[in-house]
Amino acid sequence: MTGRSMPVPARRRRRDGEARRESELDAALDIFSTTGLHGASLDQIAERAGLSKTNLLYYFPSKEALYLAVLRRVLAVWLDPLQSLDAGSEPAAAFRSYVRAKLTLSRDAPQASRLFCLEIVQGAPLLRPELEGPLRDLVEAKAAIIRDWSAAGRIGPHDPHHLIFSIWAITQHYADFAVQVEAVTGRNLDDPDFFERTVASTQALILAGLGLR
Amino acid sequence: MTGRSMPVPARRRRRDGEARRESELDAALDIFSTTGLHGASLDQIAERAGLSKTNLLYYFPSKEALYLAVLRRVLAVWLDPLQSLDAGSEPAAAFRSYVRAKLTLSRDAPQASRLFCLEIVQGAPLLRPELEGPLRDLVEAKAAIIRDWSAAGRIGPHDPHHLIFSIWAITQHYADFAVQVEAVTGRNLDDPDFFERTVASTQALILAGLGLR
DNA sequence: GTCTATATCGGGATAGAC
């Protein structure tokens, strides 16, 4: 028992623990998003994270718990941009920046988008409560703002739900269906020129649909 | 060895065989589309198809072969509506009917849409050749038509690829993300009223984007 | 063609030493 075997200060330990946990979640996101929950093995994830399977199960009680932890982290990031649709904004500018923010996420965090997509397509067995609670509430709040803009004549009439779905669908398509986009166009969002064209094209479509410009 | 044990006429046998195969593929589509390739078990599929697992493996050499057979059948149906974008049509009418056809498919064959989505999101390990071949060619042909319409001033300027992607993304969203749509709106495409509103909303968005009406 | 039985294997999870 020497001084060197004594525990390090608590704050340092916690910071290390959080960094470790983050890197494990990153590895799990990598694997889960390309093979799904059932297609992925703990061995793969552990290898990518640089530890043993047993060790991974020391930090997470089960495979499903790990999956769920990844999923929750994804959802938080994924909904964030919608916050920027603010009642005080100019509608055209607000939609333009929302479209850009979502496409930026599709470019920079495509795996998060894909994992979310996989979960929803399979019926959201684990995420359904989050959809019917927080997500629904957030969408309703933003739909109210859009409805107000419409009532005030600042944008043309358009069902807020369908409008939001359309923006989600288009922007996430470039992450979720990236291989198809690449098969057809030979390009993806990592190409700066293609990215800017995609942003401009989507903004134009949405704004035209709202009767703006 | 009585006459009754003799083989039935070949045509009858083949028709029965095709019906049996179809019902097996239907069952497989059901299961694969809700759990993915790895999440599905042959037992589940066999049970839904009304035969034993052993028997199923008598007709299909392996699980993956069954999966691939389902996938190919899906792709054919899925691309079909795009054929209707014909150079001889009136652009506005052509897009309107294409949007309706795609949303009808999302309503009537949501599982096909979801299976296709699952495969693409995971990188299309089995379907990539089809994407880079037939699908790419079909899209290019239709993009040329759209480009001609644009050059002739019959529709506003819009990148054909992005336009097609947007239509795909929006229309398939209502099948692939149905649980999310339901969580937010409490409705789905099986509701006739909701279906018609979705069609109208999507048509309006696309046509506005093209500068039509 | 359909059944029962079984070989075989991958992978999630646990035990226990260190």
Add this chain to the structure above:
DNA sequence: GTCTATCCCGATATAGAC
């Protein structure tokens, strides 16, 4: 906290009787 060894179950696939 990390390792080795192992248990155990579900699932694909095959063998062989009928």
